[in-house]
Amino acid sequence: MHGLTFDIAHLLAGSLVVVSFVQLYQDRLSALINVFAAHALVLALSVAWQAFAQGAPHLYITAGIALAFKAIIIPVALRRIIVRLGIHREIETVVGVGPAMLLGIGLVALSMVVMLRVTADADPLAREDLAFALSVVLLGLLMMVTRRNAVSQVIGFMSLENGLVLAATGAKGMPLVVEISVAFSVLIAFIVIGIFLFRIRERFDTVDVQAMDRFRGEQR
């Protein structure tokens, strides 16, 4: 693997981690959706570059799927949902931005330590991709934990899935069928979650999941 190809792959995968942090930093829902679209765009670029670097044309299809579904269709749909729910100006966080950022840094450090130990004799390109992918997955999980609003939890879930796609493209020889089925299952999950959002709203008059704690008898 010569210098520049590696460097660009590294740059794109690293930017995905940075965009994950930007996502964690945003507390307004409409801005969050824009950042999510940017996240998917960076993912598509990164996958396309992997396709070029590995000489694997089927990865271009994966990049196209990421671009069409996650950078365009899902953000547009989410925007329509939040406008219909009337929460597009909402600001919400459970943990403040500062602690969330520090936790995120800790998770990135954790995934670097784990991945670099485990994959000591792997191909360097796959290795750094896996380390970045694990941090994107963990940051997506962190996003789901630190938010109260169901819509931003959905965004956390989607960005977690972006990390999985990054991992899948970094490992050579992942068949296209697997990627397509992952992409479609996420789309279906999105539709199911979307329906659930409206059901939650009908029942509880809010999509703030803390409201549901009361019904489980967990209110302090």
Place this chain on the structure above:
Amino acid sequence: MIRDIALQGCQMLLVLLLSPLLTGFVRKVKARLLRRQGPSLLQPYRDLIRLMRKDVVLADNASWLFRIIPYFVFAATWIAASLVPTFRSGLLFSWSADLIAIIAVLGSARFFLALAGLDVGTSFGGIGSSREVMIASLAEPAMLMIVFTLALIAGSTQLSTMSAFMNSSEVGLRVSLGLGLIALIIVAIAENARIPVDNPATHLELTMVHEAMVLEYSGRHLALIELSAALKLLVYFSLIACLFAPWGVSSPAAEPKLLIVGVVAYTAKLAGGGILLAVFETAIAKMRVFRLPGFLGAALMLALLATLLRFVSRSF
């Protein structure tokens, strides 16, 4: 030896003479962007000369510390400016202190300035000092993390070596360097009291940080403080230029002709940076003081991330 001393002296004089011009230039570009005529480029020099001629008015309860601090702050900033490679790397003084020492010198200058703000005991000085220290406590860890990242990449904390490394083809495209650059720009904005953090052009009590701290100074003391503020801006410009745009800096081995290229490149870099700063300041509004931790926290986070990502970029 004589030649080395002469070159070092040239750099010290150059930074001293250029710094008010840089401040004037940024003000002029900002005024032109707002479609105003703006003061002349030489106005900061005239201000300094006028302040030098004026008498010093001291508060009754000002201590000896209050009187020596302007000289100390000026000396510390000038030393820092003499250590950063501008038109030529590897100058005489540059081997005596590295980047961490430069940050320490600038940090101690700020510490004494904050003490001076508290010395007379007015409420404005107190506000200014407490805000300045709050900003510093967030900006300094970020700055140290940036230094850490850059030193890991370049294999040295010595600015001349780092600058030479950044100019070579070994560097490549690195995500850590990009993050470090953004973090360094945020830190530089905060340290120099520029717009999203502090507004250098007003004396409005709600927004003042730096100006509140030096409110009690007058005459030649104020002139020295203004000059060191201008010098500090120049130091940060030179630091960013020599680390992230090291083109045209002549090396010790290069022939004397290249010195002129170095000076021209340095002035061009300063002018480019000044225009960018003015455009940025015109485009953005001043932040509330309580939002600053978020802004500077972003710098700290980017710097931490840069350090972490550096460990992946070349398998260690």
